[in-house]
Amino acid sequence: MILLAARNLTRHPLRNLLAVLGIAVAAALLLDMVMLAGGMERSFQRMLLSRGYQIRIAPKGTLPFDTEATLAGAASLSARLRADPRISAAGAVLGGALFAPAGDSLLPLAGLGVEPEGQGLYELDSGTDLGPGDTTGIVIGVSVAQVTGWRTGDTVRIIVGTDPQMARASSERRLVVRGVVHWLYAARGQRTVGIALPLMRALTRAAGDRASMIMVKVVRDEEVEAVASDIRSMAPGVEVNSVSTLVARFRTRLTYFRQLSLILGTISLFVGILLVTTLLTITVSERLGEIATLRAIGVSRSGIVRRVLAEGALLTLAGNAIGLLLGLVTARYLDGILTSFPGLPAAISFFVPEPAAVARAAAALLVAGGIAGAWPAWRAARAPIAATLREEAT
């Protein structure tokens, strides 16, 4: 059956080659859209859970680091959270602008004050980590090391705040580079440094026990929502975001891409169906005489249907195979474009090539191929034998 279908397809190599190419491009676009639809969320979720922290506490009404707002009583809240046996780690983070001297100007740095005993923002690449309450140490990102040339063990000058009236730095501190770290949520090329939270508060003269965010790691994943709910009751003045809440908020902001992927995915499926249907309909029309002869010598209607469907399936399979490879290449290219969004964390991808996504796209196309072959197959099976043969003879 398959061999016969393949032989029939080779009768018109050019048109079938074009059809396979058309299906391949449609399949590539479909795969890309399937990857785009789910990839962003999965990638975002993976990034949020990269250090196992499932809850982020931010100032009321905000998302973590979405505004410059800070929450009060942060260190005491994180200490209370650490006392909860269901919580394995909790740490407050305070963001602030720091500067490094660069010739006669200043290099702006994104500064993060962390509690090293409960931080989920970075992973150590080399050197040592900050100690709790470390007042002389700093950890730097790779991009900072590249721009400044700082290495582990170097003593560096950090400027905090500038006084426009006096045209000079308002305060300055010499710190020792403890290590080079990989910032999990930083944008590409973002120059981020980390110091201990008390030092950050002292340097930025942040009033009181304030922080931009608290990260919480719950021992058992199934208790995350219960812990989040308890924190909401304990501290009603803060915004408690579990990973699922954040993913839902992220999903709302990226509605456009999800809907675009749905529309373009549907169009590519439709184009694939249209192409296969048109081709098979014309092929069946051309071979009506041959089909009538087969029916006359005893081939059943279902046999004819199977042959036409097999041709459709072969075309779709061939297109699929090329299309899926093409889709992976174009996804890489399109991902390169979208991940250049300013400020987007480097760990986020829009097109995540996962076996499930590839399987879904391939299955959708195979079903589409079956649907596309249905009408021509029905037409072939219903062709009147005598009338068709008479018409062919004249």
Next chain:
Amino acid sequence: MVSLLCLLAIQESPAAPVAIEQRLARELQLRIGDTVRVRAEPGSPGLLMVVGAIYEPRSDPATVLRNEFHARFHLPDLADLLGAPDRIDRAGVSLRIGIDPDSAARRLDRLAVGFRVRPSAEIATESSRTFLVVSRFHRAIGVISIVASAIFLLCIMLLKVEERRLDAAVMRMIGIRRRTVFSALLLEACLVALIGAALGIGLASASTAVINAYYGHRFETDLRFSLLTPGIILFGAGLSLLLGVLAGGLAAARLVRTRPLVLWRRA
């Protein structure tokens, strides 16, 4: 800058004015003259303010998806509320006519440390980077769609012209020149491409209207999410005509090169 402020409608003595956007007024059922307590964070005493104006903010594509409420204050009132007197995020400078913004920005930048002076054009370029990325993405998707349509069109034209094998064979046998047969087939391809382009423009107009109506309603904005400009129509129609003629021409050339008897047999 504070992204969210707590506004609670109360009946106390009037105070400093605040302007709130229409959507927020609708949400909290506030009217001009109402007194509200505005807090920078829950639990803080905040300030009593009176709704002095309700305004319709200019639609901004950069913030439409954030779905945030906005309120405007006199600078000292906001500074009081935030407990950050004499501090600002940014300041605008209007230059006299004839002054070059770039050189003025460079001069101001050298005056003191602690702030950065940038010409508005540079800020506009910087803040439109997001849209440039989206635009590049759309172009890339457009190119893929064009490749798919070109192959589809070529395939359809090939089938369409091949359907005319018998006609072409007869025409050639009764002495009609190859060129005439080719022209007839090409003309037919042009006609098909033109009808297809017209249908495509109709479909695009309808989908543009649906997209704008849907998103406009969803985000309560008058922003237009899909634009069908005369330039785009011309480009689309021109491209489909070009592809149609090219595909039809290739298929027709292939057909007229084949000997009439072979065509007859195949038909």
